Amino acid sequence: MSHVEAVAPTDGGLPPAVPRPPREKFRSTVVLAIFGTILFLPTGILAAIELRRAARARAEGDVRRLRTHLFRGRVWALTSLGFAAALVIVGFGVLIVTANNHAVWTVFFDPKVIADNFGPLLAGFWVNVKLFLVAEVAILVWSVVVAVVRDLPGRPAAPLRFLAIVYIDVFRGLPTMLILLVIGLGLPRTGLPVVSGLSNFESALLALTLNYGAYMAETVRAGMHSVHPGQESAARSLGLSHLQTLRRVILPQAIRNMIPPLLNGFIMLQKDTALVSVIGVVDALSQAQTSANYTASLAPYAGVAMFYLVITIPSGRLSDYLIARNRAKTLGKV
Incomplete structure (x- = not known):
């Protein structure tokens, strides 16, 4: 007759603790936040704030808060990269329009x-x-x-x-x-x-x-x-x-x-x-x-x-x- 083995609870009857996120994920988020802060300061600062909160939650052993703030930090860091890419494209367009004494503007957009x-x-x-x-x-x-x-x-x-x-x-x-x-x-x-x-x-x-x-x-x-x-x-x-x-x-x-x-x-x-x-x-x-x-x-x-x-x-x-x-x-x- 088949049977199912019960897993003995630990820590006074509580279920086993949820494992912490890998250390590599925390480090990669830190790297993204650094690049984000360099490329676009406003959202980079928000990413750094979320990482600070994630570090505090990590020290307190609060895995749920750690994961939440890590996720928000990655989102803000990636947002910084998106803003930086958009600014590069816009800047390139402005450079084309203003190059050669505003030749493109004069030829195509003479009001x-x-x-x-x-x-x-x-x-x-x-x-x-x-x-x-x-x-x-x-x-x-x-x-x-x-x-x-x-x-x-x-x-x-x-x-x-x-x-x-x-x-x-x-x-x-x-x-x-x-x-x-x-x-x-x-x-x-x-x-x-x-x-x-x-x-x-x-x-x-x-x-x-x-x-x-x-x-x-x-x-x-x-x-x-x-x-x-x-x-x-x-x-x-x-x-x-x-x-x-x-x-x-x-x-x-x-x-x-x-x-x-x-x-x-x-x-x-x-x-x-x-x-x-x-x-x-x-x-x-x-x-x-x-x-x-x-x-x-x-x-x-x-x-x-x-x-x-x-x-x-x-x-x-x-x-x-x-x-x-x-x-x-x-x-x-x-």
Whole structure:
């Protein structure tokens, strides 16, 4: 018969004492704190304070306090190293900007050149804004249609599924610039009704919709597949058709998971609208090229870059917020 041997308690019935942390860990933390103090004094001092407390706890035999203060000391020491690395990078950037009698600042960031050309640059950027606002709606609708067609069940829908797959593979595999050139410069030469009469703006809209629709369709399809299959089974058991199940059950739940990746895709779209100048759309980039040729300065390009950053940075932060909120909901923290 098997039996379990009991471990005799020590020190008057108390469990054995928890072993102290290795001496090497204390020494390594001291070394980190010294480097941290040298490289970035404020957080280095905080690391030294925590090490002093850890040494006091070690002398008193309080293992829990020792480990706590050692951990805090390492965190503050590593924070000092992070601040020091960041300061080195920032200092290197400042050195580049100020080198050679502020040559980089003069060439790229001349405020007078940017101010003199602000009006035309803003007018050109408004064209980009209108383009990506309209394109976002068109892409969203088109991508949902393609994703639904690709997921149609049954043998009768196999030809449509095949066409959807071919479309996604082709337009995901072609560069955006090539699609713009083919549609913006090639279709007008065909003489076909409707497509040959498209304006440059409309050709750019069509090219971006077809290109990004292929990417977004896969994002939408992934969002639809993120919904538990039991939801579809329950809806079908209640007598709903496949399309009714998608509209009333699957898509409403999938939207929450699709918003962050769709928003990231739209941020990429906002930047890629700068490519439409190759087919004759008078946007911010084409205005910047004209201004740069006239002023013999690259500052107009920096002005356009600032316009894009004003749009894309808030969009990126919104995407991060939505991702964090969805994660919190998934973990039950909201």
